[in-house]
Amino acid sequence: DQQVKQNSPSLSVQEGRISILNCDYTNSMFDYFLWYKKYPAEGPTFLISISSIKDKNEDGRFTVFLNKSAKHLSLHIVPSQPGDSAVYFCAASAGDTNAGKSTFGDGTTLTVKP
């Protein structure tokens, strides 16, 4: 049973437009959510996060929205740039777990076309 799902394996957008990446979760114990970006031949790097007490967190061009009732979060990138082309992983964490363990989705490959 997959607890964190990214239903779109890939997304293609034009440079300058908005990219919206989606993530759904099933475990009500998750109280912290993270997005990571991964370039080929590199490890994932942390991008942005949100606590369950908030519904929005913004960092420059990146905004994460959380809808707890729908168990859904999304990452918005505005404006999208070719350098944003990467695999994006959604991750969720429950506060009662040791060591900040996270559960990851399968990833969405974003391609931003010039």
Next chain:
Amino acid sequence: DVKVTQSSRYLVKRTGEKVFLECVQDMDHENMFWYRQDPGLGLRLIYFSYDVKMKEKGDIPEGYSVSREKKERFSLILESASTNQTSMYLCASSLAGLRSQHFGDGTRLSIL
């Protein structure tokens, strides 16, 4: 800047061999993790450790063991490698109390 270093980028081993994957972090992080990444399956947690000599099973621990004798080093051991363990292996670390993790660049392991 946090550095997580995995000893090999590419590794080729034979079925039945004992395989060691090494990971070292330089920021005194308490927590360390081992994942494998397979196409369409995302990152799956194998084992993690929140202190020296402490270890806990992740979601797919079968066929693997770990060792954490020093705070900065976390080793993944394949006791008897099998072809279904061919994968990309990622090590990560994090500070106690923080949820975000720092990843190494991965080891692509092929078992022939």
